[in-house]
Amino acid sequence: MPTGTVTFLFTDLEGSTRLWEQQPEAMREALARHDEILREAVETQGGVVVKTTGDGLHAAFASAEAALLAAAAGQVALAADRWDRTGPLLVRMGIHTGAGELRDGDYFGPALNRAARLTGVAHGGQVLVSLATEELVRDSLAGESELVELGEHRLRDLSRPERVFQFQVPGLACEFPVLRSLDALPGNLPVQLTSFVGREEDMARVAGELGQARVVTLTGVGGVGKTRLAVEVAAEVVPEYRDGAWLVELAGVRDVEAVPDVVVAMFGLQPAPGRSTTETLLEFLANKELLLVLDNCEHLLRAVADLVDGIVRACPGVRVLATSREGLNVAGEHMLGLASMEVPGEPAEPDAIARCDAAVLFVDRARSVKASFVLEESHAGAVGQVCRRLDGIPLAIELAAARIAMLTPSELAQRLDQRFRLLAGGQRGVVERHQTLRAAIDWSYELLGEDEQLLLARLSVFASGFSLEAAEVVTAGGAVENNQVFELLAALVARSLVIADTEGIETRYRLLETIRQYAQERLDSSGDGDRLHTAHAVYYAGFGEVAIANATGPEGIEWERRLEQELDNIGAALTWAVETQDADTAVRLLAMWDKPYFGTEATLRATLRWASDAVVGIPGASEHPRYSAALAVAAGRAHMQGRQDVAERRCDEALAAAQRLGAEPSIAIWLVRINVALAQGHADQAVEHGRKAVALSRARAEPVWLRQALAGSTLAHAMIGDTAAALPEAEEVVDMTHRLPNPHIAPLAMAAFALGDADPERALALARQAVELAPAGSHTLAWGIAGDLAARHGDRHDALAYFAKSIDASHWVGQRIGLGAVIGRVGDLLADSDSEAAAVLQGAGDAITPGYAHAPHAAEDHQHAIETLEASLGPARRQELYQQGVRMSDNEAVAYAQAAIKHSLGEGRP
Numbered sequence: 001m002p003t004g005t006v007t008f009l010f011t012d013l014e015g016s017t018r019l020w021e022q023q024p025e026a027m028r029e030a031l032a033r034h035d036e037i038l039r040e041a042v043e044t045q046g047g048v049v050v051k052t053t054g055d056g057l058h059a060a061f062a063s064a065e066a067a068l069l070a071a072a073a074g075q076v077a078l079a080a081d082r083w084d085r086t087g088p089l090l091v092r093m094g095i096h097t098g099a100g101e102l103r104d105g106d107y108f109g110p111a112l113n114r115a116a117r118l119t120g121v122a123h124g125g126q127v128l129v130s131l132a133t134e135e136l137v138r139d140s141l142a143g144e145s146e147l148v149e150l151g152e153h154r155l156r157d158l159s160r161p162e163r164v165f166q167f168q169v170p171g172l173a174c175e176f177p178v179l180r181s182l183d184a185l186p187g188n189l190p191v192q193l194t195s196f197v198g199r200e201e202d203m204a205r206v207a208g209e210l211g212q213a214r215v216v217t218l219t220g221v222g223g224v225g226k227t228r229l230a231v232e233v234a235a236e237v238v239p240e241y242r243d244g245a246w247l248v249e250l251a252g253v254r255d256v257e258a259v260p261d262v263v264v265a266m267f268g269l270q271p272a273p274g275r276s277t278t279e280t281l282l283e284f285l286a287n288k289e290l291l292l293v294l295d296n297c298e299h300l301l302r303a304v305a306d307l308v309d310g311i312v313r314a315c316p317g318v319r320v321l322a323t324s325r326e327g328l329n330v331a332g333e334h335m336l337g338l339a340s341m342e343v344p345g346e347p348a349e350p351d352a353i354a355r356c357d358a359a360v361l362f363v364d365r366a367r368s369v370k371a372s373f374v375l376e377e378s379h380a381g382a383v384g385q386v387c388r389r390l391d392g393i394p395l396a397i398e399l400a401a402a403r404i405a406m407l408t409p410s411e412l413a414q415r416l417d418q419r420f421r422l423l424a425g426g427q428r429g430v431v432e433r434h435q436t437l438r439a440a441i442d443w444s445y446e447l448l449g450e451d452e453q454l455l456l457a458r459l460s461v462f463a464s465g466f467s468l469e470a471a472e473v474v475t476a477g478g479a480v481e482n483n484q485v486f487e488l489l490a491a492l493v494a495r496s497l498v499i500a501d502t503e504g505i506e507t508r509y510r511l512l513e514t515i516r517q518y519a520q521e522r523l524d525s526s527g528d529g530d531r532l533h534t535a536h537a538v539y540y541a542g543f544g545e546v547a548i549a550n551a552t553g554p555e556g557i558e559w560e561r562r563l564e565q566e567l568d569n570i571g572a573a574l575t576w577a578v579e580t581q582d583a584d585t586a587v588r589l590l591a592m593w594d595k596p597y598f599g600t601e602a603t604l605r606a607t608l609r610w611a612s613d614a615v616v617g618i619p620g621a622s623e624h625p626r627y628s629a630a631l632a633v634a635a636g637r638a639h640m641q642g643r644q645d646v647a648e649r650r651c652d653e654a655l656a657a658a659q660r661l662g663a664e665p666s667i668a669i670w671l672v673r674i675n676v677a678l679a680q681g682h683a684d685q686a687v688e689h690g691r692k693a694v695a696l697s698r699a700r701a702e703p704v705w706l707r708q709a710l711a712g713s714t715l716a717h718a719m720i721g722d723t724a725a726a727l728p729e730a731e732e733v734v735d736m737t738h739r740l741p742n743p744h745i746a747p748l749a750m751a752a753f754a755l756g757d758a759d760p761e762r763a764l765a766l767a768r769q770a771v772e773l774a775p776a777g778s779h780t781l782a783w784g785i786a787g788d789l790a791a792r793h794g795d796r797h798d799a800l801a802y803f804a805k806s807i808d809a810s811h812w813v814g815q816r817i818g819l820g821a822v823i824g825r826v827g828d829l830l831a832d833s834d835s836e837a838a839a840v841l842q843g844a845g846d847a848i849t850p851g852y853a854h855a856p857h858a859a860e861d862h863q864h865a866i867e868t869l870e871a872s873l874g875p876a877r878r879q880e881l882y883q884q885g886v887r888m889s890d891n892e893a894v895a896y897a898q899a900a901i902k903h904s905l906g907e908g909r910p
Helices: 016-022 024-044 064-080 110-121 131-137 200-212 226-240 256-267 277-285 298-314 350-355 357-369 380-389 394-405 409-423 433-446 450-459 468-475 482-494 513-526 529-550 556-565 567-579 583-591 602-616 627-640 644-661 668-679 683-700 703-719 723-739 745-754 760-773 776-792 796-813 816-829 835-848 856-873 875-886 890-904
Strands: 004-013 048-052 057-061 091-103 106-108 127-130 146-153 162-168 215-219 245-249 290-295 318-324 333-337 499-501 508-510
Touching: 004 024, 004 064, 004 110, 016 024, 024 048, 024 057, 024 064, 048 106, 057 064, 064 091, 064 127, 064 131, 064 162, 091 110, 091 131, 106 110, 110 127, 110 162, 127 131, 131 162, 200 215, 200 226, 200 318, 200 333, 215 226, 226 245, 226 290, 226 318, 245 256, 256 277, 256 298, 277 298, 290 298, 298 318, 350 357, 350 380, 357 380, 357 394, 380 394, 380 409, 394 409, 394 433, 433 513, 450 468, 450 482, 450 513, 468 482, 468 529, 513 529, 529 556, 529 567, 529 583, 556 567, 567 583, 567 602, 583 602, 583 627, 602 627, 627 644, 627 668, 644 668, 668 683, 668 703, 683 703, 703 723, 703 745, 723 745, 745 760, 745 776, 760 776, 776 796, 776 816, 776 856, 796 816, 796 890, 816 835, 816 856, 816 890, 835 856, 835 875, 835 890, 856 875
Parallel strands: 091 127, 215 318, 215 333, 245 290, 290 318
Antiparallel strands: 004 057, 004 091, 048 057, 091 106, 127 162, 146 162, 499 508
């Protein structure tokens, strides 16, 4: 068996479970032939079959080229065989090169994980190759075989993305669907920074339960690994869910009323006017097929149970995987108690200890602090004793393994034994698991210096991750000086009490939730909690002001990234400021969004929605210099929620406050008024507001505001058909968008809309550029305008395709104004080809956004479509179908529109 640098080939038979269920006898014969073919391909190229896995095999090669030749030979032979009884067997393959640690006839180490993960994202008949292997063979590939790059992909359980290549062999299939990587599937599952050890049976058990039950809850003591297992299972099964897997982290939520808000914010939704947050969420999820992972529910059981019960009743395609220290007690719930990891027996042979999950975890984490650490026969018994003493609890084992930097395994075992005898009354008895974990954390905490203990407690104030700068500013004071924080933080990282993510440009730090709760208890008992929370809020008020101001500057993309990382902390800071009635900090945290910033702040939307009204009502807020700006932000939030009357009132209040306080009124006031006027069907008023916004921006020499004001103005002019006024403004917007740093797409899309009649080719090119540049939260506008321009250009196919994407994006984030307008446009486009569907869609569009202002060309198209429908259907039938559309819910209208579009494009039935 090769040693040193080894190339690993993993294979897996696609669809084997179904074949075994349908044709068990035929599969026995076919699988034997499958094994024979692959074994021959491996051994002919000098490789070794390490093991078979039932439906695949693991092979090792001393040469990377030999591994690829074996894969090619295996696929060719599989394709050539007849497989009369089962049909063709499709095998997916993954190849990676790395260090192979050989022990007892098997290999261990990260290289095998990467090869396995590559196999997992491939399709039947496809061979995927890692960058490490590609670099070894790129100059030696023979014949017409080639490696085609498929880009970087995030793979389950791996901390860094992998650059993936497809090995293409003449005569074999080379066209496959997109890879099943985390990047290709909807969702927000995080990248894991450490390897996932063991738990194969638990993963299979949880995945199996999800196939049977709508709600599965993982229960167990803190630190037993519920969260990590849930995320790993979600990443494993996500290909089974059309709309992906979504993680909702509830650990930082303290308000039981906020649970629906957190889920809505995670999806980036806007609550529909006149509906509660829960109603908005349930309507959104009603036609989705996704896995919702609710993590750390134990302190919010009743609220989570109520929400999950509603989801189960109203959303048939949604399954819930929850983690909690106790069950949710909802109908149909399957609870799975997660036990500790398998620990070595006593006594146990070194080889048995090495194969035990708990010991494997200990060794893996010990290597992260001491790279040279290996499990040796001389201390294997001590490692086994540590794992037994810690009852196989993963977090406790990780904390103990971090001590290998300063203690031998024997010393570590001796000290733990002494400590746990005290807990058991001097006996070597078993300590309850929650006591075990608490004792392990206590022990780690007590081994810290006083200043390290103090810093750990203070770090619990952060809502999620944090930067070194934030830690230095917020936690410094008293016994901890600013210049000490870095060294103290490094010590906490070394002891596994703080996790450091060094993958990005800037290191991010965070505490595991169990550790954070422990640290929070220490902070609360110190009496210093209020001061720390206030310092945290003040810091993030300042950080947010700087970040948003710089988001439109030369380094705007980097500042946007930093801002996105801190949204949880900004939301927590705003909540604290409101709760403590801190007018200064609260107004700053709200008013800072009064900037021409177009980034996605979905995480904050729920907080901003309730905080906008709460902040402006705090005693003393009305005297703050930034009060007018805060009102302008509140006006924008009201508009986005569909409360146009409130938005208008807030704009009036903002102008009055600016005059009273001697402040310059925000340009955003007139931008909000443009949007409100268009939403109410008053395009002429929108034009007046646009003129005011442009004039103020020019007078103040603020180019970024001017770009946005011009975009709003040119859109308003286009809506009333004033091409002469719209064109020069649109040209100026395009010029500024290409000149200014960090070009956002909203102004570009609006300019493209205005140029649609005068220069349709250029307008469509600009709209397509906007679509390519658009971040996820801005696709609604870009896709909708691209569709409108394609329709004006006479390209019905592209128009429908763009509108289909716009409908999905608008519905996803709950932007009903855009949704109704686009559904109505689709109805107009289908009037001459699918008259009944067209009439229904016209009614659905008008019901979702009644009274919305339409540009002249759209109004003409709409009138022409009505005449066409009445001629083909008759007025009575058209009105009957129109009313059918009016009665539709948003979900029904979206599903109907998408089906009609697919049918028109020849992609599906009506």
